[in-house]
Amino acid sequence: MPEALLVLDQVVKRFGEHIAVAGVDLDISQGEFLAIMGPSGCGKTTTLRMIAGLEEPSEGEIRLNGKRINELKPWQRDTPLVWQNLALFPHLNVVKNVEFGLKMRGVGGRERRERSMNWLERMSLAEYANRNIAQLSGGERQRVAIARALVTEPEILLLDEPLSALDAHLRVRMQSEIMQLQKQLGITFAYVTHNQSEAFAMASRVAVMNSGLIQQIGSPREVYRAPANHFVAEFIGSNNILTGTVTASQGSQVTVETAHGTFQAPTQDPAPAQGDTLELVVSADLVAISDHAGEYDNVITGELISEEFIGSVITLYLDIGDGTVFRVQKQQHELDTLDYASGQKLYASWRPEDTYVLPA
Amino acid sequence: MSIDRVIAYLLRSWLLLALIFVFTPIIISFIFSFSPKHYPTLPLGGFSTGWYEKIATEATVLPAFINSIKAGVIVAVISTFIGFAAAYTDYRYRFFGKNFYLALALLPPTIPVLILGLVMLIYLSRISLVGELHSVVFAHVVYCIPFAMALIRLRLAQMNPDLESAAWNLGANSWRAMRDVILPFTLPSIFAALALTMAVSFDEYMIAFFTSGISETLPVRVLVFLGGRVSPRINAVGSVVFTISMALVILAQILLLRRRGGERAAA
Numbered sequence: 001m002p003e004a005l006l007v008l009d010q011v012v013k014r015f016g017e018h019i020a021v022a023g024v025d026l027d028i029s030q031g032e033f034l035a036i037m038g039p040s041g042c043g044k045t046t047t048l049r050m051i052a053g054l055e056e057p058s059e060g061e062i063r064l065n066g067k068r069i070n071e072l073k074p075w076q077r078d079t080p081l082v083w084q085n086l087a088l089f090p091h092l093n094v095v096k097n098v099e100f101g102l103k104m105r106g107v108g109g110r111e112r113r114e115r116s117m118n119w120l121e122r123m124s125l126a127e128y129a130n131r132n133i134a135q136l137s138g139g140e141r142q143r144v145a146i147a148r149a150l151v152t153e154p155e156i157l158l159l160d161e162p163l164s165a166l167d168a169h170l171r172v173r174m175q176s177e178i179m180q181l182q183k184q185l186g187i188t189f190a191y192v193t194h195n196q197s198e199a200f201a202m203a204s205r206v207a208v209m210n211s212g213l214i215q216q217i218g219s220p221r222e223v224y225r226a227p228a229n230h231f232v233a234e235f236i237g238s239n240n241i242l243t244g245t246v247t248a249s250q251g252s253q254v255t256v257e258t259a260h261g262t263f264q265a266p267t268q269d270p271a272p273a274q275g276d277t278l279e280l281v282v283s284a285d286l287v288a289i290s291d292h293a294g295e296y297d298n299v300i301t302g303e304l305i306s307e308e309f310i311g312s313v314i315t316l317y318l319d320i321g322d323g324t325v326f327r328v329q330k331q332q333h334e335l336d337t338l339d340y341a342s343g344q345k346l347y348a349s350w351r352p353e354d355t356y357v358l359p360a
Numbered sequence: 361m362s363i364d365r366v367i368a369y370l371l372r373s374w375l376l377l378a379l380i381f382v383f384t385p386i387i388i389s390f391i392f393s394f395s396p397k398h399y400p401t402l403p404l405g406g407f408s409t410g411w412y413e414k415i416a417t418e419a420t421v422l423p424a425f426i427n428s429i430k431a432g433v434i435v436a437v438i439s440t441f442i443g444f445a446a447a448y449t450d451y452r453y454r455f456f457g458k459n460f461y462l463a464l465a466l467l468p469p470t471i472p473v474l475i476l477g478l479v480m481l482i483y484l485s486r487i488s489l490v491g492e493l494h495s496v497v498f499a500h501v502v503y504c505i506p507f508a509m510a511l512i513r514l515r516l517a518q519m520n521p522d523l524e525s526a527a528w529n530l531g532a533n534s535w536r537a538m539r540d541v542i543l544p545f546t547l548p549s550i551f552a553a554l555a556l557t558m559a560v561s562f563d564e565y566m567i568a569f570f571t572s573g574i575s576e577t578l579p580v581r582v583l584v585f586l587g588g589r590v591s592p593r594i595n596a597v598g599s600v601v602f603t604i605s606m607a608l609v610i611l612a613q614i615l616l617l618r619r620r621g622g623e624r625a626a627a
Contacts (some may be wrong), residue, residue, distance in 0.1 A: 054525055074528040075536075087526035091544045100540075104531035148530070 003066050005030045005188055006051065006156060011060035013046050013212075020046040022212030023060070028156070033182050033189045035203035037196060039235070043212040044192045048158050051190065052079045064156075075104070080149035081158040085165070086141055088133045094144055095120060095129040101152045119147040139170050146181070156188040163198065175201055196236060200224065208232050226356060230279060233358060238284040238315075240326050241358075246276045253352060256280060260320045263298040264352035268359070279358040284329040286354040289316065291338060294349035302326055304344050318346060386602060393595035411596035421597065424581035427493055428562050431577060435500040436558035442501070443508025443553055448542070450509075451516040452524075466506045476503065477570035484571060491573025499571045500561040507560055508553035511616070515549035516542075552612040559608035563601050 004027035013021040021043040028034050036044045049055045050062060053074035062069050069077055080101065088097050098116040107115070120126045123143040128136060136144065142162065149157055159178075163171045179202050182189045193199050199206050200220040207217040208231075216228035227233035233241055244258030254267050256278050265280055272278060288295040302318030305325070314335060318326040328348050340346060396408035415421045446465050450458070468476065480499040484490040489498065523545070527537035543550075565579040572580055582597050 052529055054529070073533070074525070075531045075533045078531075079529070081526070081529050083522050083526060085520060085522060087520055087522040089523060089526075089541060089545075090520075091541075100527070100532075101530035104527075104536055104540075152531070 003063065004028055005065065006190075007061075007063040007066075008047070008051075009061045009063065011047070011050060011057045011062060013043070013050060013055060014058045019212055021050070021057075024209075024212075024214055026207065026214065026217070028188055028190060030155075031186050031188055033179070033191065033202060033204045035191045035193060035199035035206045036209060037193055037199040037206055037235075038209035038215075040194060042209040044194075044209050045160055047209070048081070048160055048190065048192050051156075052081050052158055053077055054081075078152060078154045079156055079158055080152065080154050081160060082145050082149050082162040084161040086145040086162070088141060088145060088148070090133055092133075093129070094125065094131050094133065094136070097133065097144055098148045098151050100148060105152065116147075116151055119151050123147045138166050139174060142166065142174055143177075146178070150181075150185070154187065156190060159189060159191045161193050161195075164193075164195075171198070178202065208235060210235070225283070227281060228359065230358060233279070233281045233356075238327060238329055240282040240284060240287075242280045242282065244278060244280065246272050246274050246278060249274060254278075254357075259322070260324065260326075261298075261300050263355060265355040265357050266353055268357055272357075281356040281358055282350055282354070283356070284315065284327040287328045287348050287350045289328050289330060289335070289338060290347045290349070291340060291344065292347065294347045296349040296351045298352055298355065299347055299349040300326060301345060301347055304340055304342055304346055306342070316340075316346070318348060386598075389595045390599045390602070392592060393599045395592060395595075398592060411592050412600075415593050415596050415600075418593070420576075420581060420584075421578075421593075424576050424578045425600075427496075427572075427575055428578040431493055431496050431500060431568075432558040432562040434497050435504055435561040436554045438497070439501045439504035439557045440508045440512075440550060440553045443505050443510075443557075444512050444546070444550060446505065446509045447512040447516055450513060451519075465509060468503050469506050473503075473564070473566035477567040480567060481570040490571060491575070493572070493575040495571040495573070496568050496575065496577060499567045500564060503564065503567060504557040504560050508557050511553045511556060511612075512546055512549045514616075515546045519545055548615045548618060552615040555608040555612040555615070559605045559612070562608070563605045 006026075006028040008024050008026040011021060011024045011026075012019070024043070024047055026047075036047060038044045046055060050057050053069070053072055053076070057070055064077065064079075089100065092100070095113070095116050098119055099112045102112040102115060117126060117129065120129055123146065125140060125143055125147065128140060128144075133141065133144070145162065162178075163174050166174060175198060178189075178191075191199070191203060200223075203220060205217065206220050206223050208215045208223060210231050216223055216232045218226075223232065224236060227236060227239070230241070233239045242256075242258045242260060242263070244256040244263070246254050247257045247262070248255040249267065249271055252267055253264050254272055256263050256265055258280070263280060265278075282298075300318075300320055302320035304316060305319045306317045308315045308317070309332075312332050314330050314332050316328045316330070318328065320326045326348060393411055394407050394409065396406045396410055450462060450465075455461075477499070480495075480502070481490060484495045484498065489495050519542075523541055524537050527541045528534075532540060563579055565583060568577045569580050569583065576584070578597065578601055582594060582601065585591060585594050585597070
């Protein structure tokens with residue numbers, strides 16, 4: 001099998017005593033949209049900067065098309081980056097910003113202008129070609145930054161939290177624009193973000209990083225439904241995690257006793273033995289809610305402490321005892337029949353087979 | 361009227377009085393430089409450019425003026441170049457002893473000019489460079505670099521630190537990034553530094569007095585005038601020096617303040 005477009009092989013980056021990236025293995029294939037996600041300081045930006053050549057790995061190897069590129073200077077590779085703060089050149093107008101990469105590669109004046117204008121048209125920015133950067137709105141600047149990076153028609157585009165400065169509405173619009181662009185161009189996008197919904201919405205594959213290591217890599221669905229460890233389960237904000245001890249194991253099910261009740265969960269291979277400690281993950285969107293009884297076999301009760309609207313989705317926060325918070329996520333219309341108020345006792349329940357047991 | 365506004369008016373009046381106090385002698389000197397008489401009296405008794413004609417034809421003034429201009433231009437170019445290099449080093453690199461390097465680079469203006477002039481005289485005479493215009497240039501460059509560096513540092517501090525990396529990322533090597541991004545961005549401050557260092561050199565007296573020898577500059581000539589008989593020529597020479605220096609300083613200000621508005625919106 002030929003090697004992937006870009007390969008990171010046991011890549012380590014140290015800054016003095018501090019280890020930013022602690023041995024990352026990553027294959028990025030031709031044409032995929034990979035999101036690298038994690039909390040700040042997890043090493044995701046450093047990883048991206050090493051791909052761009054702005055940092056040199058302390059150990060390991062980075063290969064592009066099978067060729068080691070560790071020592072190549074940033075200007076010797078074609079790995080354009082869309083910066084978090086965009087880093088547009090304030091002394092150049094829009095079209096000159098876009099032309100920059102072509103000019104540095106010695107493309108002649110007329111061809112340069114033509115190719116840049118094509119990109120500006122594609123990003124519906126043609127009429128702004130001679131404007132100053134300062135005269136553009138946030139979303140327009142964003143598109144200039146993307147056009148500037150893509151004008152050299154690279155094999156891979158790196159994006160470092162490019163949407164973090166935009167307001168929520170614009171962010172969603174830019175997300176779909178970026179996705180469409182990636183589909184049309186068919187080139188590889190490596191997208192760094194701390195925002196889970198952004199990563200899940202856009203990427204075909206998600207790598208979750210923490211403490212300089214990749215914790216899990218897989219499709220958004222895999223990462224969402226089958227987190228590889230406690231960190232990933234916790235980082236995906238909509239999960240409830242319950243720790244307990246196995247009290248019985250019958251056939252395909254185990255019974256787990258936790259501080260908040262006893263629950264059934266599907267067994268995994270190998271089946272846990274009686275007395276083992278397990279972590280159960282319950283996704284907030286798989287939970288039913290009622291004011292009088294549990295709908296499914298696994299029931300937990302709690303007092304409603306707060307609710308949060310995100311468009312049509314409502315998240316209810318229940319206190320299930322000693323300050324532990326349990327999240328339930330529902331469509332707004334599903335809660336129409338439920339009469340609830342703050343401080344009220346509610347029954348949250350879910351199917352045993354919807355319980356995910358974290359690998360030990 | 362509220363008490364705050366009263367205080368604001370009082371403070372403004374105080375500032376105005378202070379400015380009048382500072383500028384009165386200069387303005388009076390300027391006015392009397394156009395007096396036809398030998399002694400300053402009021403009313404002026406006419407308007408005359410006689411003193412300017414006189415200094416223009418005086419054998420000692422014109423060479424001094426030319427010396428000052430020459431020294432000023434050369435000092436401005438050299439000290440702005442070195443000041444830029446020093447400021448860029450500070451902006452770009454982190455290294456051991458950087459604070460010491462910065463302190464050293466910004467030190468000369470804190471040394472009393474009398475001392476600086478004297479040690480320059482001793483030093484330059486040891487290496488047989490004293491008494492020529494290039495001695496003044498050498499000493500003034502040492503004195504002016506920190507001014508240039510400070511102005512250019514200020515501008516670099518306003519620059520998005522990712523801009524240079526962004527240029528590399530788009531295929532510009534270090535040299536192209538310098539030429540196509542750093543230099544255009546700092547250009548206003550480079551011009552401002554040229555104007556300011558030229559102004560500093562142009563009207564600097566003490567260091568020039570010690571190092572110039574026979575190649576005296578205009579401020580040195582003014583003081584030589586003063587040493588002799590007080591003459592309204594001083595008013596004329598003084599006004600020329602003041603006007604040129606002020607013009608350069610104001611030019612530096614304009615260069616620094618221009619375009620700020622637009623960039624703030626972009627930030």
